[in-house]
Amino acid sequence: MSAISENAGPMPPQALTVAPTRFGAMLMKPLEAVSAGLLVLIIGLLLLGVVSRYVFSLPIVWVDEVASFAFLWLAMLGSAIAIDRNEHLRLTLLLNIVPRPVRGPMQAFALLVTATFLAAMLQPAIEYAMEEWYIHTPALGIPNTFRVAAIPFGIATMLVITLVYAVRSSTMPALLGAAAIVAVAGGAFWLLSPALMGLGNLNILIFLVAMVGLCLAATVPIAFCFGIGTVAFLTFTTHVPIFIVVGRMDEGMSSLILLSVPIFVLLGCVLDATGMGKAIVDFLASLLGHVRAGMSYVLLGSLFLVSGISGSKVSDMATVAPALFPEMKRRGYKHKELIALLSTGAAMADTVPPSIVLIVLGSVAGVSIAGLFTSGFVIAMVLLVGLAVLARWRARGESMSGVRCAPLSTIWGTMVIAAPALVLPFLIRSVVGGGIATATEVSTIAVLYAIVIGIVLYGGIGLRKFYDMLVETAALSGAILMILGTALAMAWALTQTGFAQKLALFMTGLPGGWIAFMALTIVVFMLLGCVLEGLPAIVLMAPLMFPIAKSLGINDVHYAMVVVTAMNIGLMTPPIGIGFYLACKIGNVSPDEAMGAVWPYLLALLAGLIVIALVPGFSTFLL
8 A cells, every 4th residue: 555654554655745734633532542442342352252152162142243333433433534644545646747736736626526525425324324223233232323323423524624634735726726626517417417317338437437537546535536436426327316325335344354454454563563574584584595586585485474464565565675675785686676576576475364355355255265365375376486486587697795504593593583473374374264263353363462472572562552553553444444335335336237237248258258258357457456456446346247257157266366466466567556656665766767677577477377367276276
């Protein structure tokens, strides 16, 4: 995602060039405290459920229900905190290349579009919460309004914060100009509404492609791009009430499977804070650092193993790069080569459990997360071998002067220090893959394990730092879950038009059968990965593509591996892929300098992807 927070783990980097002034402690400090408390409550509840179920064989029926209540409130409050911190995921490629005088009006437009979506959703959200009063929860028997009230509260809070930012960070001419554009566009669509209703699926191109694309280019956060496109589509081209959008958002943000997302985000923060990732890097360096291309192997292997703990590409790259780049530069590695290895290695490792992308994919596409975790290890190994072979060939001129094999005492010492951290990714995969516990249950155990091990062996975490990590986790989780909610609403709108059925007929009729469909899938998800990053692309397209794959006889897990790998290759592909720019920022290297070196590694990943797509056995033989 984006920048690195020195104290609190990963933060999305696609922030505006000039972040607006924070809203103020009067409102945000209580919200941050409540969010941190909700996250602790969720972890505590899930641990209670695990202990009661597996230790005492006495499942507590209300645990999941209370956790679901807290989860939706955490999502909405976290999304508000993300707006306050300017951490919602957005595309800033155009903002960074336009003349500086244009940036202010672009930022004003982005803020007003966001505010327009929130204002349009506020009344329907209130109505939705009131309607839920007549629905009582099965275990506790209380009105569901207490849970879904989080949606109107969060929307209202985000609207206030956004409007205050707009006034504080933009000039009056910029605000008036942006307001005029939004008002004229809205008025024109309203006047043309009768004609638009007769255009049929052409409206998909107008609202869900062109409007969303324009908002993306204008740095509107991705979640609100999907939201404003969906609301405009339903308002001006259908008779469907906006009330439905709130229900789809609730559905997208409330799946119990997604409870593991904030917990694995917190696990990544703990990894950063305790130095567990660095311990793994030090051990691999002592073991392999003396062979030719050894440091490349260490970098790739570290990304593979660290990814299995943190579940975050940002955390992975930020952990590995500072520990290895100085020595690699001393051995003659060029700066651009380091960025190429770092970015493509992070793409390779994204299928290693506990990948948040795999968890979300399993949730929205109905694929077994245990199967995804099992297959993800194998697929990452296939890609790892391809990258390692290329790295060995490119390191044939590496300077090995003065390089010696580390003494056995050093190797043994680093292994002892790294062992508790090395155990964790294999523990997560084996427990979930073996069906012993769910990904959500394992995430809570992994966090508790990492915190205890961190305190005992790695120096611990101060209370203030831990609190900051909780708040940062809430903000990042809120940004992720808001994308999931609005993307699911947009996907629902697409399916209601009959577009999904027409797409299925077209794709199943392609000459070449499932192989042609796989080729088209790779192209589509590489393009989406360039622009949208992983999660929104998956939530938007998975409900459309997976049923088609199943109708062609393609195994769900096999197809999921192709989708995720293609998306990650797109994410790291210049000149648009935002992951590539993140790697450049972490390595402090100009994107222009690194762009040429990354292509051979991307081609190696693409070759591995083609093998994975054509040979289902790589994805399925352990299932």
